[in-house]
Amino acid sequence: MRRLIAAASAALVLGLAGLTPAAFAATEGGALPHTDFPHVGIFGKYDQPALKRGLQVYREVCAACHGLKYIAFRNLVALGLGNDEAKAIAEGYQIPDGPNDEGEMFERPGRLSDHFPNPFANEKAARASNNGANPPDLSLVTKGRDGHEGYIYAILTGYEEPPADFALGEGMAYNKYFPGHQIAMPPPLSDGQVTYEDGTEASVANMAHDVVTFMAWAAEPELEERKAVGLKVLIFIGLLTAVLYAINVRVWSRVT
Amino acid sequence: MAETSHQHGVPGAPPSGETRRDFLILTAGAMGAIATIAVVWPLLETMNPAADTLALSSTEVDLSAIEVGQSVTVVWRNKPVFVRRRTQEEIDAARAVSLDDLGDKQTDEERAPKPEWLVLVGVCTHLGCIPLGTKKGDPRGDFGGWFCPCHGSHYDTSGRIRKGPAPKNLEVPAYQFVSDTLVKIG
């Protein structure tokens, strides 16, 4: 039995080591500057005040170009907002709807059941106004990029003057962590860009941390529930397995 | 399964039950039962209406275009909702009925606080068909309200069941007047 466990764990370790080619590989700009978000890790939970501030950064800065299509206004209640606050945010957006009885499409104020609208009508419109680039929807970016939260944070804070010999394209910006270093998104954050209600300093680093935390929540709203349920399930199944093992030993002690 | 096992076919099995093992088997059995429920329950719960479905729970209707005696049908939670602007005769007919004549006893005042406007979920309470009576030229049944063609239920001008197999009156959904010409259902 012990040999089996040893062999199984060795196989698991070997397997895991071989299977994550990209996850541990350093990205282009070297080690990522900030990866230890409080929600990462076995018992990690979202930094609640940061989530609320991150929503503010998203709405005041990112939302000009980036959609958030998998998040509905009703979901914002999970960030600690009241129903009325969420409703007020929803009503601040114009949502395309229709056709009405005359057959016309129209816009109306958002409702709780609506999702964050995309700032552009379609991909072509997005590319036309963004120097050929299509600003990605932010609902899944932390889940869908190698490096995850750390990578998004690095992009937000990784703008630099290009090296002298670097041929930067028209309208492009230089980013230390972006593959190829040429990014169509101009530096989105600058110190003091938003005014936080809770008095947190609106530095680029703080805003980046907050908005990345918010995006992580948007990608995995089930994270806290998942870990909480998981802990209970593991304790239970661990105990049950131990009891079954004890029965197993007793039953087999009769074999001669 | 476990208790019948060691009684036969096991060479050298001790004849008497061992209390420790019995305790262990009881524990395992109880935990196994809990585990089974804990697996089956979420599996069944996945079939509940999802969060986004539940969120789509209200519909707004503009009443300004509806003339006296006319009805419209709107969709609320995948079901038709009838909004009828009743004539004075229809209101009077509905209010004149004695409760004794009704199977499902409700006054018209309860069902239509603003007498001119009657709002009903357009699903027959018998087996879920959509009663006729909203469009011009539809049969309205013996009581001038609605008539369900599936099994012949007759509803009056308050949407109450008067004749036929349906057990209950047509349901009045929760609604409120946002303004004089706008009603929000749900």
Add this chain to the structure above:
Amino acid sequence: MSTPVPRNKVAQWIEYRLPVFSWMNHNLTDFPEPKNLNYWWNFGSLAGIMLVWQIVTGIVLAMHYTPHVDMAFDSVERIMREVEWGWLMRYAHMNGGSMFFAVVYIHIFRGLYYGSYKSPREILWWLGIVLLFLMMGAAFTGYVLPWGQMSFWAATVITNLFSAIPWIGGGVVEWLWGGFGVDNPLLNRFYALHYLLPFIIVGVVILHIWALHHRRSNNPLGIDIKSAKDTIPFHPYYTIRDMFGMGAMLFVLFVFVFFVPNMLGETINYVEANPLQTPSHIVPEWYFLPYYAILRAIPDKLGGVIAMLVSILVLFILPWLDTSKVRSARFRPIYKQLFWVFLADCIVLGWVGAQPAEGVYIVISRICTAYYFAHFLIIMPILGKLERPRPLPESIHEAVLKKRGPAQPAAAMEKH
């Protein structure tokens, strides 16, 4: 072994018409198993449990999934966010696939170590290989359904393998696609197949167990059952052991499901499929990596596809390639070593399959591919003739007694 007549009247009524009770008794309760099976023999029933697990979670997911290129990705996200326990079902199914393969691979390597493929279990072994192929089909069609970037490009790359068929390849690929590229027709048919294959697997599993119960289980000694003394009834000995095994397996599975649900998946699959942009690094799921390494090791397109297929097909003739008269590696001193070398070779193939196809990785993959085939085609036939196996015990019963024997005097001595 008794064939008990059910005492209950209703049970008797049923038994007379359809002998389910005696059938279950024969196959589950009293079925004689060798009494020396070790824990590596758990993995067959664990694979069966994973099959049920995948079917149950899969049916729930199918109730919410939409097989259309415009809606598939969104419908999966809707499952993750809006459906009650949807994230649990989806992660359980996703990681359940990995667990299924892990368990089945251990099951296969157990068979290789103890010679379970040798006469008279060749058909049992063949059915197992058929099951592996069916599982691969189910895994691949399932991987395409979320319609992420890796789903799309995996479908593109794998269906393009068929273009390697001389003359008719191009036509075959268009037939597979139902169009001129990977698009909605392919997604639709993959969904249909993904729902179908598990039930075909269930059918073949029944044959697999039929063959197993006909010729009985092999055992760590690799010698035949000679008398009733060599066996114990399946219940309670192996039922309790399988339940314990299930608990342990589910513990591992739940660690993945609840705490690192995306560790075995590819990040880029959370980006919706884009037919105009290939991800920079295309890799299959971990359980396909060794075959992928073999495919890339051969510099010729058709050759690579053939090598990949043959790497599994060769298992069909293994019962005859292995010329040894002894089944279990316990009594084969050299094969016992080479088994581990072969396992290491497969793991290295898996590792190199995840690396970019360049430089030293190509060299490693070629060496390992060559060794993989040499193991079956050269080493197994020659070794069986040259190797001198150690003497086999008289019977399972005696071997078990011998093993337990010295323990009793030792325990007795402690008392003094």
